[in-house]
Amino acid sequence: MPELPEVEVVRHGLRRWLTGGTIGAVTVLHPRSVRRHLPGPADFADRLVGRNVTEVCRRGKYLWMPLDSGDALLAHLGMSGQLLLQPPGHEPERHLRVRLGLDVPPDAAERELRFVDQRTFGHLLVDRLVPDDAGVGLPAVIAHIARDPLDPAFDDDAFALALRRRRTGVKRALLDQSLISGVGNIYADEALWRSRTHWARPTERISAPETARLLEAVRAVMREALAEGGTSFDSLYVNVNGESGYFERGLNAYGRRDLPCGRCGTPIRREVFMNRSSFSCPKCQPVPPAARF
DNA sequence: CCCCTGTCCTGAGCGC
DNA sequence: TGCGCTCAGGACAGGG
Numbered sequence: 001m002p003e004l005p006e007v008e009v010v011r012h013g014l015r016r017w018l019t020g021g022t023i024g025a026v027t028v029l030h031p032r033s034v035r036r037h038l039p040g041p042a043d044f045a046d047r048l049v050g051r052n053v054t055e056v057c058r059r060g061k062y063l064w065m066p067l068d069s070g071d072a073l074l075a076h077l078g079m080s081g082q083l084l085l086q087p088p089g090h091e092p093e094r095h096l097r098v099r100l101g102l103d104v105p106p107d108a109a110e111r112e113l114r115f116v117d118q119r120t121f122g123h124l125l126v127d128r129l130v131p132d133d134a135g136v137g138l139p140a141v142i143a144h145i146a147r148d149p150l151d152p153a154f155d156d157d158a159f160a161l162a163l164r165r166r167r168t169g170v171k172r173a174l175l176d177q178s179l180i181s182g183v184g185n186i187y188a189d190e191a192l193w194r195s196r197t198h199w200a201r202p203t204e205r206i207s208a209p210e211t212a213r214l215l216e217a218v219r220a221v222m223r224e225a226l227a228e229g230g231t232s233f234d235s236l237y238v239n240v241n242g243e244s245g246y247f248e249r250g251l252n253a254y255g256r257r258d259l260p261c262g263r264c265g266t267p268i269r270r271e272v273f274m275n276r277s278s279f280s281c282p283k284c285q286p287v288p289p290a291a292r293f
Numbered sequence: 294c295c296c297c298t299g300t301c302c303t304g305a306g307c308g309c
Numbered sequence: 310t311g312c313g314c315t316c317a318g319g320a321c322a323g324g325g
Contacts, residue, residue, distance in 0.1 A: 079318055119302045121319060185318065276318055
């Protein structure tokens with residue numbers, strides 16, 4: 001379940017291989033993986049073949065590679081997506097969806113970029129680059145995605161104000177990628193545990209200092225995960241070299257139903273919210289008055 | 294405009 | 310053994 005730290009690990013791994021490389025043959029093996037490329041798979045391939053990759057960028061959970069054409073190849077890993085660099089003759093993976101030939105700089109070994117995705121919640125598309133609010137290019141289809149909390153240009157004060165204007169629970173707000181990006185179910189639960197916040201705490205009642213503590217908690221859990229090389233549970237997430245990125249021992253709340261809270265020993269509870277699991281400590285994170293469920 | 298729910302997908306695990 | 314059910318959840322369309 002790749003969230004910001006896992007995607008950043010992938011970005012970092014891809015950067016060295018892709019920058020300066022030229023895209024060769026493109027094969028779409030499963031149309032669903034390019035469903036958000038509205039002109040269709042043939043156009044997807046046409047706009048990639050022969051193009052030079054100039055960079056590998058990320059915002060939140062989105063990854064994109066600007067091309068010398070003014071387009072970018074955009075990727076979202078969804079639940080189970082992987083971007084693997086394999087030798088061209090390597091045996092096809094079970095859930096291989098898209099393959100992109102790659103002519104890498106002359107001193108590097110030949111590689112093929114492969115999009116592997118069991119559950120097909122992830123996707124690839126090609127889109128034009130448009131300037132963002134700082135004049136740097138990002139794909140037009142993700143112009144609505146907020147900056148992420150590790151972005152130096154993330155505006156903490158603006159986030160605090162936007163949070164207080166919302167009429168919802170704090171976890172729903174953390175998962176809203178148009179408010180703050182890169183946070184998924186795992187890091188939301190971890191950050192809420194760390195800041196001793198209940199997931200249903202009404203956003204309009206969250207003070208500026210409390211927002212600051214919450215952001216600090218989000219950043220701390222993400223930095224810890226990055227330091228470990230990315231968090232994930234199942235072998236569905238594999239980093240760019242094909243190694244599984246595990247981080248279970250660093251988790252304090254997520255997936256720890258009935259296990260003791262690391263601070264107070266109270267068994268961690270599991271609740272269903274937004275059709276997904278929320279894990280929290282009943283004692284450290286008590287249900288707030290006027291909770292928004 | 295804002296908020297929230299339903300939907301997409303595959304495979305593991307489990308009860309009968 | 311095999312069948313059917315549940316669970317995992319990111320992003321967005323569309324309804325209220």
